[in-house]
Amino acid sequence: MAEQPRLLPLFPLNTVLFPGMEMPLRVFEPRYRRMIDDCMATDDRAFGIVLIRAGREVGRAAEPYEVGTMAHIEEVTPLGDGTLAVSAAGRRRFSVLELVRERQYLSAMVQILDEPPGDDVERASQDVRAAAQQTLRRLLALNGEWVARVPLSRDPLKLSYSVAERLPLDLPVRQELLEAETTSARLSLELPFLAAEGRRVEELLVQRNWLGGLALN
CATH class of the missing domain: 1.20.58 (Methane Monooxygenase Hydroxylase; Chain G, domain 1)
Structure with missing residues (x-):
């Protein structure tokens, strides 16, 4: 039975995170520092990493691809210059159902994707x-x-x-x-x-x- 859709903060990047893989991040933009703070206040400390389809990592919100990977924050270390050193791990794939632009950072209603083995x-x-x-x-x-x-x-x-x-x-x-x-x-x-x-x-x-x-x- 498919899981219910959920609201997930998104971090559009010029990279692809695969489930099971680790990703170190340096977070310096105020909107994404706020996103990390908000994630740390939740039970699963989860956010979504999505590849940028159009736009840039810095500045105006970029247009992401529709499939990304849910990442879970493992550790956050504040650095002297205000940057956050974040250690995150990819867990499960998701599909973006609807983008949500109600906060400083991009979020989306997402559907967690199953991992069917396929033939042979x-x-x-x-x-x-x-x-x-x-x-x-x-x-x-x-x-x-x-x-x-x-x-x-x-x-x-x-x-x-x-x-x-x-x-x-x-x-x-x-x-x-x-x-x-x-x-x-x-x-x-x-x-x-x-x-x-x-x-x-x-x-x-x-x-x-x-x-x-x-x-x-």
Whole structure:
């Protein structure tokens, strides 16, 4: 049974937060400092992070995409210049039903989204895990870090978000992955990006003659 819609403060940003991921924030605008104060006064200390579709982070209210991630405040540290250092963690996706502009900051009536697994999710998960293992090892090697195995979740949903977070993708692609209707669909979307990134990193490693100790298969 779907949860009831709820009112959620929104923080439009030029980034995509995935469920299960951490996000440090530096909050300096008065309206968003007020938003953080209001959130801290609630039981779940929740707000929504949404990618900006049009507009800017600073100044007039930006137009957000319709799907975002509910974040929960874990820690707030006031800094000497009046800025707030906020540690937040992504929890669940939501869809914006209606924007609400009654306060200094943007809010919305939102619907929490379910996470259906989709068709053949286990096979999709196995394919992505294998491809991600190879590609992420090469990415680490590119930065001088050599590991035998990259820790990856066995849970298909967690894996889908972890891979989306770790791949160097453009914002529209990250938003597309966030909006995927099923876990299987998200994993399937990630496979070609993993393959492309794997080829790109392999070429760079070959150029640097770093492939001697790294298996290509």
